[in-house]
Amino acid sequence: MNPEIIMENLMKELDSALKAMSKAKTVEEKLVHSKIVKNLSSSLGIFLNLANTMMEDDPDFIDQDK
DSSP, rough: HHHHHHHHHHHHHHHHHHHHHHHOOOOHHHHHHHHHHHHHHHHHHHHHHHHHHHHHOOOTGGGGGG
């Protein structure tokens, strides 16, 4: 699967989880949503670190889309 699509989907899920967390009424619901947000954030961080590493290793990486 395309890493860009995965990152976009993770960002959409993260946005959705943050909205759900803001609407949570009980502490238990907020805890569940905060764990989801933490996991999604960690997963997105992995992809962002990978992209950063790829750009550092290949100076022409940014110019490949042109």
